[in-house]
Amino acid sequence: MKKRVALTLAVLLLLLLASCGKKTPADTGDTQTSEPPATADTSATTASSTETSATSPDPTPEYDTVLRTLKSGALDCAYDVLTVGDAETDASLYRLADEMLSVYLPNASSLEKEGGSATYTAKLADIYLGETLISAAFRGEYAILTEDGGESRGEVYYTVNIDRESGKLMSASDIVSDFDKLKAALTGGKFTGGIPSDDLLAQYRPEYDIYPYVRFDGDNFYVNVTETGVTETNTEYSIPRTDAADFLAARYR
Numbered sequence: 001m002k003k004r005v006a007l008t009l010a011v012l013l014l015l016l017l018a019s020c021g022k023k024t025p026a027d028t029g030d031t032q033t034s035e036p037p038a039t040a041d042t043s044a045t046t047a048s049s050t051e052t053s054a055t056s057p058d059p060t061p062e063y064d065t066v067l068r069t070l071k072s073g074a075l076d077c078a079y080d081v082l083t084v085g086d087a088e089t090d091a092s093l094y095r096l097a098d099e100m101l102s103v104y105l106p107n108a109s110s111l112e113k114e115g116g117s118a119t120y121t122a123k124l125a126d127i128y129l130g131e132t133l134i135s136a137a138f139r140g141e142y143a144i145l146t147e148d149g150g151e152s153r154g155e156v157y158y159t160v161n162i163d164r165e166s167g168k169l170m171s172a173s174d175i176v177s178d179f180d181k182l183k184a185a186l187t188g189g190k191f192t193g194g195i196p197s198d199d200l201l202a203q204y205r206p207e208y209d210i211y212p213y214v215r216f217d218g219d220n221f222y223v224n225v226t227e228t229g230v231t232e233t234n235t236e237y238s239i240p241r242t243d244a245a246d247f248l249a250a251r252y253r
Helices: 002-021 043-055 087-104 108-114 179-187 241-247
Strands: 064-071 075-083 117-129 133-145 151-163 213-216 220-227 231-240
Touching (some): 087 117, 179 241
């Protein structure tokens, strides 16, 4: 009997010691005190990547030029046509380039029959790619020789202004809102070579939509005044865009 009691007590003691040797989650404190695993903050990296992508230069050019040539027994013509990648706008630009050839060589089709000849060049000389418009100037030369020895020659100059939003080719009347103020800026300004005379400016009649050629760059507004004579010449007058705001349409100030 004593042996059985002793054996039972020994078994109970062993069980008690075994239970005391085990750890519970509460004992370790792991669940309550452990920190969540650290994760890398990628927000800054994403923003930097997006900014770099947004400011990367676009490899697609915004414009191009196509050289058109017209050669015959009487004519030798070569002129640039500006293209911007829009079919409708480009068609208008081709028409304009051909029209300018006709302006400077109005009798080109009959020259050969009349025994005369003519040359004409027009190259893209300046272009400005602004937020609201594309503005370009073409320069060159023309010469017309007649059968009787008559000659007329001069400088080729014209401008192209394209509204970015509509793709429309704009005339000076779309850009200049007050021609009288423009005229005052020309006659009252200080320009290298002097100011244009009233007689020269009298050739422009806004009431008949007859304006000088105009163009832009980032800082200035340019007005071209043509002087006709034995040799036709062109003078460009530069007015800071801040000073031109009084006579420009609000969209192009």
